[in-house]
Amino acid sequence: MKLIFKGIVQGVGFRPTIYRIAKDMGLNGYVLNKGSEVEVVINKNHEEFIKELKKHLPPIAKISDIEKKECNKVFSDFKILYSKKGEKHSQIPTDIATCEKCLNEIFDQSNRRYHYPFTNCTVCGARFSLIKDIPYDRERTSMGEFDLCPNCTKEYNNPMDRRYHAQTISCKKCGPKYFLYDKNKKNLGEKDAISTFAKQIDSGKIGVIKSWGGMHLCCNLDEIPRFRGWYKRPQKSFAIMVRNFETAQKYGKITDYEKKILTSNKRPIVLLEKLKGEQASPGLNTIGIFLPYTGLHHLLFSYLKSDALLMTSANIPGEPMLIKNEDAFLLGADYYLLHNRKIPNRIDDSVVKIWNKKTFFIRKSRGFVPDPIHVTYKKNILSVGPGENIVGSVSHDKKLYSTQYVGNSKYYSVLDFLEKSLRHIIKLTHEKPNLDAVAIDKHPGYDSRVVGKKFAEESSAELFEIQHHHAHAASLMLENNLDESVVLSLDGLGYGDDGTFWGGEVLYSNFETFDRLGHLQNIPLLGGDMATKDPRRLVFAIFNSFGKEIYFKGEKADIFSKMIKKAPQSSSLGRILDAISCYLDICCKRTYDGEPAMKLESYLARGKPKYSFNIEVKNNVIETIDLFRQVDEIIKKPVSEKEKADLSYSMVKAIIDKLIDIAIFFADKNEFKNIGITGGVSYNIPITEMVKTKVEQKKLKLVVHNRIPNGDGGISVGQNAIVGSRIS
DSSP states (O other): OEEEEEEEOSSSSHHHHHHHHHHHTTOOEEEEEETTEEEEEESSOHHHHHHHHHHTOOTTOEEEEEEEEOOOOOOSSEEEOOOBOOOOOSOOOOOBOOOHHHHHHHTOTTSTTTTOTTOOOTTSBOOGGGBOSSSOOGGGBGGGGSOOOHHHHHHHTOTTSTTTTOTTOOOTTTSOOEEEEETTOOEEESTTHHHHHHHHHHTTOOEEEEOSSSEEEEEEGGGHHHHHHHHTOSSOOOOEEESSHHHHHHHEEOOHHHHHHHTSTTOOEEEEEESSOTTTSTTOSEEEEEOOOSHHHHHHHHHOSOSEEEEEEOOSTTSOOOOSHHHHGGGOOSEEEEESOOOSSOOOOOEEEEETTEEEEEEOOTTTOSOOEEOSOOOOEEEOOOSSSBOOEEEETTEEEEOOOOBOTTSHHHHHHHHHHHHHHHHHHOSSOOOSEEEEESOTTOTHHHHHHHHHHHHTOEEEEEOHHHHHHHHHHHHTTOSEEEEEEEEEEEEOTTSSEEEEEEEEEESSOEEEEEEEOOEEOTTTTHHHHOTHHHHHHHHHTTTOOOSOOHHHHHHHHHHHTTSOEEOOHHHHHHHHHHHTTSOOOOSSTTHHHHHHHHHHHHOOOOOOOOOOEETTEEOOHHHHHHHHHHOOSSOOHHHHHHHHHHHHHHHHHHHHHHHHHHHHHTTOOEEEEESGGGGOHHHHHHHHHHHHHTTOEEEOOSSSOSSGGGHHHHHHHHHHHHHO
16 A cells, blocks of 8 residues: 655654554565655555554655555565656645754763754754755755765664655754854854853853844843944844743743744744733834743853843844854954855744734744645635735645745845745646746835735736735635634734725625725825834824824924825724824834834723714714724823823723724624634734624624734735636
8 A cells, every 4th residue: 555645744753653553563575755745655444554654644744635546566574765757745844943852962061962952853953944856855845955974874774763865864963063253253263162152152242143033132131232232223123032831921921822933842922911022022012932942042042141142033133034154244243153054045033922822923933934824725825915025825735835025126135035945836736837926016116026926927827816815814714714704804914905004894704805804994194105104193193183282383294284185095004003192102112013003002092982973974984083082182292191091091992992893893794703812003902802802792703813913914915815716
């Protein structure tokens, strides 16, 4: 019998496990990698063999499908054969944190891998970040440049060793190494590189560490104020890597489910309710915490006095994370801990927020990519996402693969990264990479469209423009197995069908089309993009509509008043949140994406619905401008922190209630059982809680994300699903 296994079956100890089970059962035949699948031929008892295999699967292996074919060949033994080319349908293994057995070896003085940071085995270590092609064999990874020494070769060839056919193993004699460099690019050598780097970080220096899929900037927490000035990031939140889980508990309040995610072998950055560490995330009620995931991280903490480090992606602002040693010195840090293994696939740390045992992916990357999603269509469709927080997607044979987090498309280097990431996913998953269709965002100004058009021209594929919020809704429906739904699509900005910028939408959606059931009143974006950077302009435009000047006076106010008539119009809830944040003197200047609304969330989290407001809804348009007039009549500045919390909560709840009223009316009318929420605003936990409470009061179910990013990182998935439905 010939068995074809599909799923996460390469680079995870799958073939050695098969070998041991076959030997224990006295079976004859072979196992080999074939494309991205694993082919097994056994002479008897195949059903019993499958049961045993499922019982003893390696920790990160996953069988998604098994094909069975008759095979009459006769074998006298069971062997692992050399890989062959074949179908490209299976999942590519993700980067997984160093396992306990390998960590024990790293800290065992009698072990030959003592203090060796690249220690790994079949069930742990870098995978996707170093894969160049499949079948997954050493020569098709960045470890192909390092020939195995006799001892590693012995492990590799021993069926009873946990490193049997582990493609990325090495040791001090044959593997990559770390070297320490100073700010003048001087190589200070390999000896004591890690311990010396640790001493410099403890002493207050800023360092760069090369990891598996990229580089980190790091410093001890006392140096954060200096780091902010040096890196020109005065307010942006930074993730903190902590020594262990006990240390994590000092910085954040951790639920049982958050502990499960934080300590998982995926090791994402988890946004926790903040207990301390205000300098790391000023003005926010959360702090990003993650645990060591490479051997290097564990070794570093073994030398450090500090129990926590600021650890953020090392990049020139706006550019992709750095992966080449020579480029690292552009950052101007004090010390550099760099290794000599190349990084074929740049991949940032994943960032998640947990709500109600659901994982909201703010950035889905290391540990979670690639993660194919089942779709109903077989077409080869490529989708490039929106303009910011880009992730690309490609579908093939009823599977949809997304790239790692890419970035902001206004930078050429990011567009190049998007194109290369998409080509890599195609290379790993498609036998014949010709495309049937390409999807792009409808916004004419998004540079990601250039990449989409290039792919469309190469394949002579049909090009589809997909409305931003329809794509949000489609991504939510896809992961929740819904054919249609009423969806609150709430975010910053998305180009609407009427030429305005949407973002506070109640939609009826299926995979082919959508109806705009209701939305927030348009407000002027005074100066276009400048209004997103300076929310005072939003507040000025809102108050100007009922004859009051605020923030700007005299000649500037006169100029702005004239500009309002021609300003772009937006129904965005994200912009309303920015305006509330500014009006209540919480945040009036955006120094990073989403800052005013994110700082507002900490007030919403502790606010109460103390104030009542009457918002009118005319023709399903929610009149938010009058809300500000009502607030202005009762407010007396300066406003106390408690009043800010209660006012902001009351204002936002008044808006959310009206949006849900429209959604519930349509759901009841059409006997829908669900209402969904998607878009960047749905990361805001107090807002999602408001929606949940009111939806469940009406005996309806709230549908949320758990696997596809809520924000713009999920747009390419929705684009792909919409086009897949239309052309299939």
